[in-house]
Amino acid sequence: MPPIKSVRGVRDILPADLPLWNAAEDAGAQVARRFGYEEIRTPLLEHSELIERVGEDTDAVAKELYRFDDRGGRNLALRPEATAGVVRAYFEGLLNQGPQPSRLYLFGAMFRYDRPQKGRYRQFFQFNVEAIGSAAAGLDAEVIELAYGWLVDVGLADLRLELNSIGDGKCRPAYLEKLRAYYRPLKSQLHGDCQLRLETNPLRLLDCKVPQCQPFKAGAPRITDFLCDECAAHWAAVRRLLDAASIEYQHNPYLVRGLDYYTRTVFEFYPGGATGQQDALASGGRYDGLAEAEGWPSTPGVGFAGGLDRVTELMAAKRGEAPLRPPADVLVLPDGDLAVEASEVARICRTARSVAVDYEPKSLRAKMRSANKLGARWVVLLSAEDAARRVAQLREMTTGEQTEVPWDELPARITSA
Numbered sequence: 001m002p003p004i005k006s007v008r009g010v011r012d013i014l015p016a017d018l019p020l021w022n023a024a025e026d027a028g029a030q031v032a033r034r035f036g037y038e039e040i041r042t043p044l045l046e047h048s049e050l051i052e053r054v055g056e057d058t059d060a061v062a063k064e065l066y067r068f069d070d071r072g073g074r075n076l077a078l079r080p081e082a083t084a085g086v087v088r089a090y091f092e093g094l095l096n097q098g099p100q101p102s103r104l105y106l107f108g109a110m111f112r113y114d115r116p117q118k119g120r121y122r123q124f125f126q127f128n129v130e131a132i133g134s135a136a137a138g139l140d141a142e143v144i145e146l147a148y149g150w151l152v153d154v155g156l157a158d159l160r161l162e163l164n165s166i167g168d169g170k171c172r173p174a175y176l177e178k179l180r181a182y183y184r185p186l187k188s189q190l191h192g193d194c195q196l197r198l199e200t201n202p203l204r205l206l207d208c209k210v211p212q213c214q215p216f217k218a219g220a221p222r223i224t225d226f227l228c229d230e231c232a233a234h235w236a237a238v239r240r241l242l243d244a245a246s247i248e249y250q251h252n253p254y255l256v257r258g259l260d261y262y263t264r265t266v267f268e269f270y271p272g273g274a275t276g277q278q279d280a281l282a283s284g285g286r287y288d289g290l291a292e293a294e295g296w297p298s299t300p301g302v303g304f305a306g307g308l309d310r311v312t313e314l315m316a317a318k319r320g321e322a323p324l325r326p327p328a329d330v331l332v333l334p335d336g337d338l339a340v341e342a343s344e345v346a347r348i349c350r351t352a353r354s355v356a357v358d359y360e361p362k363s364l365r366a367k368m369r370s371a372n373k374l375g376a377r378w379v380v381l382l383s384a385e386d387a388a389r390r391v392a393q394l395r396e397m398t399t400g401e402q403t404e405v406p407w408d409e410l411p412a413r414i415t416s417a
Helices: 018-034 048-054 083-092 137-153 172-189 192-200 202-207 211-219 229-244 308-319 339-349 364-374 384-388 407-416
Strands: 045-047 067-069 075-078 102-111 123-132 159-165 263-271 282-286 301-307 330-334 355-357 378-382 391-396 402-406
Touching: 018 102, 018 123, 018 137, 018 308, 045 048, 045 083, 048 075, 048 083, 083 102, 083 123, 083 301, 123 137, 123 308, 137 159, 137 229, 137 263, 137 282, 137 301, 159 229, 172 192, 172 202, 172 211, 192 202, 229 263, 301 308, 330 339, 330 364, 339 355, 339 378, 339 407, 364 378, 378 384, 384 391, 391 407, 402 407
Parallel strands: 330 355, 330 378
Antiparallel strands: 045 075, 067 075, 102 123, 123 301, 159 263, 263 282, 282 301, 378 391, 391 402
């Protein structure tokens, strides 16, 4: 019988990789708290209707949603993104009745039935930041600055920020008619999905990545040329605030969001020199229509999602061959049947450092070879004679210096060194 392996499209994050993941999450939490954001945790499971209601024409729903009926007959889905659930929690948890805006951040797994490929997984991880309850342009600039600060803090300072405005319910309908009028004579030359979207969701024609559709974008009308006065003022304010923060950006008139509830500001961060959509490190924008689409009172919001899989991949590339932190600072190596004594020494040392014990019934020489491979800074050598006197031999691995130390003095010795 063959061994059971992992599900296609998901992966294990192994101990050697976790220091980078922890560093990325720690940096995200720290920068979010500096901006006054609080952590929230929402379920992986949501009612399918929550996802479908706000994104019927998106790939995340039409092709990629993991949905199933539970034993009670409820139609549920694994979340493909976090924002819809955070907005639901904002109302269900009565955060809408507290001080506004509510500033929230989240780390967690998302799920999409996409074709697995390098950097794209069916279970992937995101850092989400959401500011709900205010339509101020200052919040758009704030979440962009927060995303920028996070990426810089993890060592990815060479960035390209793309920015656009997609208007709102007041000015976008007239623009969409102009977009349809432009694309209708070209319909037969479009990709099949774009032919369907031409009438239902023409904004997504600008987001198409299929090569046959690319030549037509250059002549398409730009939505920023058709913004209403309010959206134009908001667009100008966001750019003015980013200029004041010394954050450089490029206006990308073809940048839109795949989810239908976005309004006004949309943005994406890329590594410098990257060209493909799959290279995006963080994406976001304003979603003033989301709460109402979920059935709640109309409430503005803005936020972003950062891809932890992609960010940690780039962090690893920048780290190169830098040494990894060993799993324990101290290894206790008992020589013989001294499991009880070795575990007591380990408990004493753990008051100061991380400690592991090699309980295997092998020679002390073999245990020393393992200790060298693990990279611990100290080993505590324990013989039966030493254990009877409650002393041990403390060896500093980089220098080879070895000293006899009473058990109770070990924490001070490994702390001061």
